[in-house]
Amino acid sequence: MSLLAWLHDTAFSEMMRDSTWAEPIVETIHVLTLTVFLGFVLLLDLRLLDLAMPRRRISVLFEQLNPGLFGGFAVMVVTGVLLFSADPIAFYSTLFFKLKMIMLLLAGLNVLVFNFTLGRRLADWDLDPRTPWGAKAAGIVSLVLWVGIVAAGRGIAYALPPP
Numbered sequence: 001m002s003l004l005a006w007l008h009d010t011a012f013s014e015m016m017r018d019s020t021w022a023e024p025i026v027e028t029i030h031v032l033t034l035t036v037f038l039g040f041v042l043l044l045d046l047r048l049l050d051l052a053m054p055r056r057r058i059s060v061l062f063e064q065l066n067p068g069l070f071g072g073f074a075v076m077v078v079t080g081v082l083l084f085s086a087d088p089i090a091f092y093s094t095l096f097f098k099l100k101m102i103m104l105l106l107a108g109l110n111v112l113v114f115n116f117t118l119g120r121r122l123a124d125w126d127l128d129p130r131t132p133w134g135a136k137a138a139g140i141v142s143l144v145l146w147v148g149i150v151a152a153g154r155g156i157a158y159a160l161p162p163p
């Protein structure tokens with residue numbers, strides 16, 4: 001809490017709170033980037049579930065979408081931290097913010113587990129007519145977590161303590 005109190009008292013945090021345009025501009029970028037980022041996530045997860053682009057090789061899809069995915073994620077994190085810095089104690093006090101951060105970590109863990117298991121042997125199953133169950137499970141976990149992250153992100157504004 002002392003770290004959050006320190007952040008709250010910085011000139012930058014005050015500027016984010018008092019400026020007319022800073023927060024709306026950052027939040028707009030947070031939401032617009034979300035549409036691109038989640039669009040790519042959805043495409044990949046539906047492919048892993050054999051529900052979209054069945055003839056498109058997964059390795060090719062990763063190659064094509066990864067730059068947008070990582071770039072989009074980086075923008076989400078930067079704009080998210082900027083939003084958070086406007087009122088860190090209030091945002092941190094909401095259950096939605098804590099749930100969102102936990103789900104973000106789990107979504108990252110899901111990608112790591114996939115990359116270190118099936119992802120490493122992608123060439124073995126990349127051309128198979130159907131993806132292995134492990135890939136489907138990774139796709140389902142990803143979809144559920146990202147829907148949860150968006151819902152929690154949306155819920156933050158409703159759970160903030162009165163100013």
Ligand code: HEM
Nearest residue numbers: 031034073076077080081083084091149150153154156157
């Ligand atoms: C890729 C990851 C992320 C996704 C998909 C995401 C998604 C969202 C969504 C959908 C909203 C609601 C926007 C609205 O209602 O207008 C939101 C708000 C918010 N996000 Fe994120 N977010 C992400 C990362 C982060 C990170 C890393 C942080 C901070 C460390 C963060 C902090 C916030 C805050 C503080 C709000 C509330 C803003 C407000 O209501 O004033 N987000 N996020």
